[in-house]
Amino acid sequence: MKNFEQEILQLLKDIKITLKNKSEDNYILENTYFLKNGNVLSLERKNGVSRFPYGHDGFTLWAYSSGYISINESTFYLVLPSPEGREPYLAFFLGEDKKGKYFPYSILGGAKNPEEKNIKRYTVYSKECVYYLLETSSFLSGCRIYVTEDKKVSFTVFCKNKTNKLKHIYLSSYMNCLFKYANGECMETKWFKKCSYNNDIFSFESPEDIDRHTHIDNYGIVKREFVLGNLSLSTNTTSKKEFNGSLENSLVNSISLKEGTLKKQKKSTLFTDTAIEGDINQYNLNSKEWVIINYVMAYAHNLDEYTCIKNNLPNFQNIEEQKNKEVDFNKNKYSSTDMLNFEFEGWKDKKVNTTIFNQFLKYVIYQTEYCGLAKNSGAMFLGVRDVMQQVEAALIWNPKACRRKILEVLSFIDSSGNPPRQYSIPPKNGVPLMDLRDFIDQGVWIISTIYTYLSYTKDYSILEEKIGYYDRKNDGVVLSSRIDSVLDHMIQIMNYLIEHIDNDTNCLRAMYGDWNDALDGLGISSDPKEKYGNGVSIMATLQLYSNLQQMIEILEKLHVKEDLVELYKEKRELIKKGVKDNAVVEKDGIKKIVHGWGENQSYYVGSFCDVDNKSRSSLTANAFYVISKMNEENYLDKNDLLLAFSNLDSKYGFKTFEPYFEKNCKGVGRIINLPKGTAENGATYIHGTLFGILACFYLNEEKMAYDQLEKILPFTHDILTTTPCVMPNSYSYNVEEGMDGESMSDWYTGSANTLIKTLIKGSFGIEPNLNGVNINIKNYYPSEKCRCSLKVNNTIIVVSYRKENLIERNILLNGKKIEKNNIFIGDDMLDKTNKISIEIVE
Known part of the structure; x- marks a missing residue:
């Protein structure tokens, strides 16, 4: 076990050196640092929380710097999340004997003892595992969490006696697991969950009926291994009530943790009490002595699978070998010449520390790949547009995995060519849950991503792959009997988009909405018999304009479908005319490209006189006017575009709209429910800001582009509420409401992949196509x-x-x-x- 002990001691040494030698070259933001090996150290934060995902093949464990842990695979949750200070579902404790009563310390940090003093906690994220360290005057304790390639979770809990005296301690675990296809609890949860204990194994049973036709017997297992140390007493329970001391008691006030033992050891719990895994393991710990306990968590969806897993769970030595193998794999992967790599040195005016920037970009690359290949987005669903944009970047260095993800997404679209807004990976033989709102832009991201895949890989065989569809039926979906090639799927998507071009304006109808999710009112119809009207999204129109060119190039490369090539050329010309005649407006010699309009062009968004009588600029309409190369038609002068970008500028970069939409603004949808300066309603939505930055690069306005880039990088800020080593979603700014730089979320957000693509295309000017x-x-x-x-x-x-x-x-x-x-x-x-x-x- 010496290797593990040395690993922990070296980690603590690196932490101490970093904190002793704080500098601009290792400090990221708010108690967060890069260690010398590139790992991330997160101390206790006041303004926000850091988190990091671990797992394989869509199985994900989220490790929060606050000590909270959640574990899921798509819609199947092993351990539920516990946001913003709620009682954790999973916790470990160190108990110190103080005159016959025990003082419990939370090892991870959740359910902290309010009376603890002089405690140091460190959270360290590597790409392979997370370390939670707890340091008191007498002990070095902690937990290392690692997820194996076959989706087993190892929790290695340890303690070292730092003193020269014999110490009486315990190490305790508490796991209120779910093992269900659900993202929350209800009053019935405990009725259908059982836990049994026998010989160091806690066995969970969680049967459920997904629908009236799909029954699943879910099983979970937690196996304990006493790795090192002389155990004096181990007590175990499967009852939450017995662990806490009473039905309504909480972990913070657990009587068992204060007494250092479980007086009643309940070996089976179901229905009338919440079934958990819980233990308290006492040790007499000599000076400088270590204790190590390893827990392995796994799951299965039938009894045979469960029995097989139970009999083949890895022991601690297996875990060590797998972890070390993954360390070597990642070291080779990220140092390979096949890997995307950015390097900057000596930023002008020192506005960006390039040592931090270079490390930060490595994590953004990791962020993009991990989230692009995931099975959910931190909630139950995967967004089609979200996955495809992430894959469009990640395919540059991991094309094989991204190829599989492209096929996955295509298999969930309707045979009409209409993709869902969001989908989920279903249980075996089950029907996937989907968000079927008709956001018109979902398909445009699919086409552009496949074009990028072909440009980087030259792998045209993907177009011949056969996959199916899920057709919409009664507000749900059914598996279609139709199976087509990827190229056929792309043609169906184009058919769907072309069918939804408005015949009067030759622009693409908004339907439910576009990339600006909350601006979802333009497609509403005044006719109760019609689901949607003829309102238009110019952003989506410009994206379709690009798609048509991409499809022309693909079909001509393949020498097929000449009739479609001619059709797509014709539609491109019609869209050009439609944009010129309807989307370009002028006043006092200044021109604008509008964001869109409502039914029958009765009102506009992004015009000189919008529905609320205000002159407004739209970020994404202006950005995609350039990105789509529609600007080559010179409908607007370059100065018109730069004026729009100047109007949209702010403390944190280009905003989505300027001005924002007030609550009494009609016809624009739920965006009015968002406070000023948040999300789509006039905030720096970083994803969109990067669209604007790329447009600035294309306009040869590099200085403007880099000025914006400096503003959106989180480590250049004074405050951040999300993980500092990866890209956040947005920056809110509303002085009246006390908002100044807070973000909605991180990790599963388009800003990471768009930063990568903007640096490649904009900063370095690299753009592959089908011919080179x-x-x-x-x-x-x-x-x-x-x-x-x-x-x-x-x-x-x-x-x-x-x-x-x-x-x-x-x-x-x-x-x-x-x-x-x-x-x-x-x-x-x-x-x-x-x-x-x-x-x-x-």
Whole structure:
């Protein structure tokens, strides 16, 4: 066991060194630091909480810096979340004998003893596991949590006696597991959950009926292993009431934890009391001696599977071997030349610490891949647009896994080509739960992601893969008998989108809404017989305009469907005319691109006179006017666009809308329920801000783009309510309501993948297409040095910049000077070389 002990002691040493040598090069934000090995140290925070996901194949354990743990796979929850200070469902305790009574310390941090003093807690996130350390004057205790590749969870609880005296202690575990397809409890939960204890094994049974046709017998298991230490007494219970001392008692006031033993050991609990796993294990701990207990949690959905798992659970040594193997795997993966890599050095004006930025970007890359391949988004569902955008970035370095995810998403769309807004992975033989609101933009993200996949991988075989559909029926779905190719699915999606182009304006109808979720009123019809009206989203229209070009290129590359190629060309021309005639408005010599309009163009959003009589700018309409290359038609002057972006600027970057929508604003939907300066209602919704930043890059306004980039990076702020080492969702700003930089959420948010894509396309100008790679050399770089390395098909592309105070700028392609700023490298050249290097030196 010496390796484990050394691991913990080395970790504590690294923590102490970091805290002793605090600097701008290791401090992220609010008691959060990068350790020298790149791991993240999170101390107690006042303004927010950090969290980190662990797991494989969509199975996820969330580890919060506050000590809360939740575990689920899609809609199946092993351990429910406990937000904002509620009693934890899972906890570990160290008990110290003080004159016959025990003083309990929460090891993870949830259900803390209010009388504790002089305690230090550290949470350390590595990519493989999380460490919770508890340090008192007498003890070093803690818990390491690790998730194996086959979805077993290991909780390794330990304690070291730091003193020169014999100490009487206990280590205790409490696990109020669920093991159900549910994301919350109700009065019936305990009726259908049983736990039994025998010989270091706690066995859970949680039968449930998903619907009237689908019965599932869920099983859970927690196996305990006394790894190290001389156990003096172990008491166990399956009863929450017995663990806490009474039915209404809480963990903080647990009588058992204060007495150091479970006086009544209930070996089976069901129906009348909440079934839990609970134990208290006493030790007489000599000076400098260690105690280690390992718990392994697993689950199954039938008795045969449960029996097999029960008989093959890994022991502590197995866990150590698996964890070390994963450490080596990640080390090789993230140092591989196949991995996307960014490097910056010497940011001008020192507005961004590049040491922190480089480490931060590694976690953003991890964030994007983990969330792109997940089975839920932290709630029950996966958003179609969310998954596809994350996959569009993650496929750059993990194309195989992203290929499977693309096929997964496509298998949940309706055979009409209408994707759900959100879907869930169903139980075996079950029907998936879906959010079937008709947000018109879901399909456009699918098309663009598959185009990007083909551009990076040249893997056209994906288009031949056969997959099915789920058709809508009675507000639910049924598995369709129809099975088509991926290309057929894409054509169906395009058919659906084209069918919803408004014939009068040649722009795409908003239906339920677009990317700006809360702006969901434009598609409403005044006719009660009609589900939707002819209101339009210009953002989605511009995305469809891009999709049509992407599909033209794909079909021409394949030499198929000439009739569709002509149709798509025709629709592109009609959309151009529709945008020119209806979406571009002018006043006093200034032009705007509107966000959209309501039924029969009776009111507008993003015009000079909106439905509330205000002149308003829309971020995403302006951004996608550029990103879609509609700006090449010159319907607006560049200065018109820059004026809109200037109007949208704020303390934290471009806002979604300016001004915000007040509560009495009609026809715009539930966005009016959001306070000023939050989410879509006039906040810095970072995902959207990055759309605007990319547009600035395309307009060759690099300085404006980098000014915005500096504002959205969380570690440049004074306050953050989410995890500082990854991208948050948004920044709220409303002085009247006391909001200044708070964020709604983190991890499962589009800002991470959009940051990656914006750096690749905008900062470094790298854009693969079906015929090769375009590289647009930028006029301005924000740092003394910067570098991006990525893989296109089998070729490494490296674009680097460095300042050497030369008289003139030199551009080198594989070491040879060239005069071009726009470089195209065709597939024929990519096929002949393993590496393309472009250096900009000035």
